[in-house]
Amino acid sequence: MKRRTLIGSAVVVALAALSLQGCAVVNGSGDDPNTLRVMMGADTTYPKERKQWQQDTAAAFKRTTGADIQWETYSSAQEELTAIQTSVISGQGPDVYAIGTTFTPTAYATGAFVEMGEKQWDAVGGKDRFDPASLGISGPSASKQIGIPLASRPFVMAVNKDLLAQAGITEMPTTWDQLTEDAKATTGDGHYGMAIAYADGFDPWKFVWGMAQNAGNTIVDGQKAEIDTKAVQDAYRTYFDWVTKDGVVDKAGIGWNNAQALAQFADGKAAFFPMTTTTAINSFKNTKVDGKYEFALLPTVPPGATERPADGIDAASILSGDNFVVADYGKKQDLSFQFVKQTTSKQAQLEYYRLFGQLPTNAAAAAELAAQEPTLKPIIDAGKLSKPTAFTGAWSDIQLSLVDVVVQSIPSLKSGEVTDDQLRKRLQAAQKDAQSTLNRQKNGGL
Structure with a gap:
């Protein structure tokens, strides 16, 4: 890729x-x-x-x-x-x-x-x-x-109200760390805290983009790529840890696309289904969650923080x-x-x-x-x-580079860990590719 x-x-x-x-x-x-x-x-x-x-x-x-x-x-x-x-x-x-x-x-x-x-x-x-x-x-x-x-x-979370009630959760998480903790509290007895599709061709980069935006990182700042940064590394680390360190995602999700993650939630096997849209509504009809779910905003406070930093962006979704x-x-x-x-x-x-x-x-x-x-x-x-994402002709390639970090990490996820060194090297490569694309786009006069 x-x-x-x-x-x-x-x-x-x-x-x-x-x-x-x-x-x-x-x-x-x-x-x-x-x-x-x-x-x-x-x-x-x-x-x-x-x-x-x-x-x-x-x-x-x-x-x-x-x-x-x-x-x-x-x-x-x-x-x-x-x-x-x-x-x-x-x-x-x-x-x-x-x-x-x-x-x-x-x-x-x-x-x-x-x-x-x-x-x-x-x-x-x-x-x-x-x-x-x-x-x-x-x-x-x-x-x-x-x-x-x-x-x-617009992207939101679908939430299984019954599973949250059983865990004593009465308020929706507003920070990414709270979401992780709530997912831990709802994992067990054949249920998982979150339904996530790591092999989906469209979803993974949106998690990273959202968490980075909340931390004040826009991925592209003018003609400068901002991928090899702490904010982006923290985003990937949070996203990967859900299935490795935290254990709140079914390991089968490492090979899933979005439709498979949706099916897990519709079967009542997951408390949160982040990064979904109204397109899921018809799929929830006549399933185990019909009448038992609601939608909620995705968190807008970055990983490791209890409130959004001064330069953080209140981005609940990509446009x-x-x-x-x-x-x-x-x-x-x-x-x-x-x-x-x-x-x-x-x-x-x-x-x-x-x-x-x-x-x-x-x-x-x-x-x-x-x-x-x-x-x-x-x-x-x-x-x-x-x-909106950055309005640059280079964005489609940058988006693919963000997904590529996940694609390259799939074998490591299956083995149980994406190390900091592996992640750092992949972000450095993505940064280089993104900056090269931005430079060529700029030289093309667009």
Whole structure:
């Protein structure tokens, strides 16, 4: 994975240079002008619902435009990055991408996606149809944006109320150390304090990012990487110790993805399921935790502290979700905007929430949902306390480097310990890779 990360860094810079020279625009999308190509992340949690949504969406699109939709997918952050790179290099590919918000800076840096002006916003129903908070990572500034919000996914904890009550816990932990202690108190008799997925391709870096932010470390400060630091080391140490030293995570979790950790919580075998979103709601229906769980904010006080330091950041979550971006190398931008307008309407957004549990970015839909479901308050609060990742074209590679530290540590976790020396060396390597990517990005003029 480290090798692929380095390759990705070099290609992003090459793509940026190509786009600046105008070389990325070749033959448009290079396919049927009456077929819109849309790429989204594969949905392993709700595959049947996703297939039905795609069929219904395509049918409605056909009725209103006469055009078809060709659906394409990526299944990992690396595939997401590679798909963007390949399309920009060739000038061919999907007309619309639904990308994770943290990948929007990388897409912006290529110069290959439509910048949203007044005309473009009007074409998707107006900029004011979107919740202002959801636009926080659509571009480097309010006047330079490419991301059109599709879904909002603030991260929170799901909590098993019964297991907390049995342990005498009456208040939700607000510090990472308190979470660890509460997890210890709820571990035993076949239960674990936390459900964690160490092998997930998306989750691990978010824990590290959050703890570091709470300590005042933003991972990227301007053009300087801040990975080989005490705050980041403390974050990884806390995260690794849960399964090794503290014993509050099932050792099987070392090889799990998020869906497997979710399943453990849904089976009533874990007290806390950190780093989840509203997407879990449908999965909890008719399970052992149905009616016995609630959501709570993730801690915002860093490891080793009882209160947030003066420079600490009250980041309850990354500014998370999906943005649509429209390729400017194609000739189907009118169709692309009609597709985005259709899927971000109030009714479409409420249906998207019903199927997948993802919060609407449509302001009217979000307001209606909040009024109807007061149990969503902690998640809505998390959305208000969300902070964006650094807006730099280098971020996608930096994100992969953070995950790579965990990937390299999996064998050590299985053996029972990640030593300080091992962690230090991996952070030094990640720091070097991240700084190199930032330097190349800077020299590319972006």
